[in-house]
Amino acid sequence: MAEQLDTSPYDALLLLSFGGPEGPDDVVPFLENVTRGRGIPTERLKEVGQHYFLFGGVSPINGQNRALLDALRGDFAEHGLDLPVYWGNRNWAPYLTDTLREMAADGRRRVAVLATSAYASYSGCRQYRENLAEALATLTAEGIDVPRVDKLRHYFNHPGFLRPMIDGVLASLADLPEDVRAGAHIAFTTHSIPVAAADTSGPVEAHGEGGAYVAQHLDVARLIADAVREETGAEHPWRLVYQSRSGAPHIPWLEPDICDHLEELHGQGVPAVVMAPIGFVSDHMEVLYDLDTEATAKAAELGLPVRRSATVGADPRFAAAVRDLVVERAAAERGREVTRCALGALGPGHDLCPVGCCPARAPKPAAAGADSVYA
C-alpha cells in the first residue's frame, strides 16, 4: 500500500463539531446544552435565542457539517483512502456520545478526531477534549469497550485552510466598488474570549499577551494579508478584531469589537472594509448574525461599504488538508518521520496537548492529551 494511502492505525475519522438547532423548538434546549454551568447572563441568552429565531430557529452549522462530510468522503474515495467518516456534536444531535457508541458497535478501535475549530484555547480545544472524555466515560459506564481517540492538531496555518480564505478576501475586494477598493482595510475577525482564557491558551512566555489564541490569529491574518498584497500589488491595512462577546461586562474580553472598529475606521476616513472571519471554519450563526446582520447594518448606518469574505466550509482544498492531517498523524503514530505542513511563523502545532494546556477554571478530565486517561 502506498504510504500516502496508509491511515493505519486509524480505522475511522470522527468529525467533531459544536452542533446547532434545526428548528424553533430546538433553540432553547440547545442554548441550555451550550451554557450548562457556564454562567452566561440570561439577557445574553435571550438575545442569542433571537438571533436563531430570526433564521427560523435553524443554525447553518449542521448543513455545513453535512456538506463537509460529503466533501471528506468524496476526497477520501477519490484518493483511495479506506477510512469511514462519522459525525458527532458537543451540543446537539447527532450527539458525540451516540456517535461514539455507534462507532464502538461498528468495531472501530482507533479514531482520529477532526474538530471544527482551528485554533488553541479552552473553548476551541480543551472543551472539545472534555466532551470526548465525558462521552467515553458514559460509554465505559454502559460496559462498552471504547475506542482510543486522537485529536488532530490545530490546522489554522495549514495551506488548505488558508488558501480558500485568501481567495475569499480577494473576491470580496474585487466585489467592492472600484472607487473605494484601493483604500479598503481588512478586518480579520474571530470569536472574542475572556482575556484570561487567551493568556492561558498557550504559554504567554512563548506567545506574548493573548497567548497562543491571539498569536495564531495574528499569524493567519499576516499570511492572508501578505498573499493578498502579492496578488493585487496593493497594500490593504489590516487589524485583528473580535466579535460575539458574552459573559459579564466587568470581565475583560478581547477587544476591539468589530462594530467599534468599523466606527473608528469610518471616523478616520477609511473608504471601505472587508470583514474576514478567520476564526470560524464555516458560516456559523456568529457569521450570519454578528457579521452579516449586525456589523453590516452598522456599516450601512455609517455609509461605509463592507464585504464579508467566505469561510472555508466544505472547500475541496480543506477536505484535502484534512486527508493530509490524517495521513500525517497516522504515519507519526506508526513511528515514521513526517513532514508537517504549516505556513507562517509558528510552525505546526502539537499532536498531543501538553499537561495543563488551555486550562479550564475548574479542572475536568479531558481526552486526547498528555494528561488523559484515554491516551
Ligand SMILES: CC1=C(CCC(=O)O)c2cc3nc(cc4[nH]c(cc5[nH]c(cc1n2)c(C)c5CCC(=O)O)c(CCC(=O)O)c4C)C(CCC(=O)O)=C3C
Ligand atoms: C472560541 C469560540 C468559538 C470558535 C471555536 C469553535 O468553533 O468551537 C466558538 C464557536 C461557536 N460558538 C457557538 C455558539 C455559542 N457560543 C456561546 C458561548 C461562548 N462561545 C465562546 C467561544 C467560542 N465559541 C465563549 C468563550 C463563550 C462564552 C462562555 C462559554 O459558553 O464558554 C453560546 C452561548 C451564548 C453566548 O454567549 O453567545 C453559544 C450559543 C457556535 C454555534 C453557532 C451556530 O449555531 O452556528 C459555535 C460554532
Ligand SMILES: [Fe+2]
Ligand atoms: Fe461560542
